[in-house]
Amino acid sequence: MSTVNQIIDQIRWTGKGYARPRGLPYLLNSFKALAKARILTDAADDRLADALEGCAAQPDLFFNDIIVRVLADPDNFRNRAIWAFYWAVVEAEHDLARDYDLNANEDGLNGAFLKTIVSSARAFQHGSISDGARTMIGATHLVRKWNEGRTGADFAMVLAFQEDGVARYFTTIVQAKIAKRRSVNIDRAAGETTQLEKLYASGIGQYLFYNEFESNVPTGMSAQLVYDQHKANYVDSLDFGDDFAARMALLVPYEQVVDAPALDSPEAALERVFSTHIPDIAHYPVLVAVLNERGFSHDEVEAVQKRWNKALERCERAYRAQHTPDDDRENDATGFNI
Secondary structure (H helix, E strand, O other), rough: OOOOEEEEHHHHHHHHHOOOOOOOHHHHHHHHHHHHHOOOOOHHHHHHHHHHHHHOOOHHHHHHHHHHHHHHHHHHEOOOOHHHHHHHHHHHHHHHOHHHHOOHHHHHHHHHHHHHHHHHHHHOOOOOOOOOOOEEEEEEEEOOOOOOOOOOOOOEEEEEEEEEEEEEEEEHHHHHHHHOEEEEEEEOEOOEEEHHHHHHHHHOEEEEEEEEEOOOOOOEHHHHHHHHHHHOEEEEOOOOEEEEEHHHHHOOOOOOOOOOOOOHHHHHHHHOOOOOOOOHHHHHOEEEEEEEEEOOHHHHHHHHHHHHHHHHHHHHHHHHHOOOHHHHOOOOOOOOOO
């Protein structure tokens, strides 16, 4: 079981990712976004702003001033479950960087990354690392094959955020790309259109870049940004990219986005990800993260698994009612497993 201090020691030891800020301008922008989203407390926002200003002039200060002094402390987050989720993804992305396989394809990297996020999150499941820091991440459909031509995406994530007894749900679909250099070709067909157009049209699409240079730590970028600012076939994975763990934390805004559609149940969240009008439900890998400020008992873990599996079964039934048996030939879901 990793603690945040162990994760930090590992990052220092590998010398990658957060430990190598020079030449990685996306890092500073990522954490400016955390402050704007009010993920951190007011006092932590002030400390982060001061640290960001200092790091802009001296990048070598980044690791200690931002990661160790601000983000490693759960008291600096408005909700400790978001802190736990953020650090689970941090550990996963640095594990990926440490053991990066240059021979792996996107499918292999996606599978390894998602499974590592699930594994990392188990350390935070019962709040044993820090009082009040709890997160539960279950992997669903990871053994399924999928057809990214239908949505332009490789996998999806659903975050169920519990606060003061109220559940909110946030979703994203992700298209992964291997970046052998900073300039990445994103010109890919998806059915009768392109991956970018489908990601953009979804309203919840983003890119994930597996960077095979500099630090090997993945970066992320919204499909909206790519669509608005990059009409060409290539995009810079660093200049406009964010640290992927920070992007995942930003999926849960502390203050509700005014024009964001309300998702009030697991079924609503899954329907947003799996349109029942197309057979994505049989092909789409999805990660479900349940974030809660109080601890999860064994019975609660089982109840969460059962609740999400029922939601998946309802989506399956809706899908099967609209598609032929041939559409199910690759359907070998694992269900919600923690």
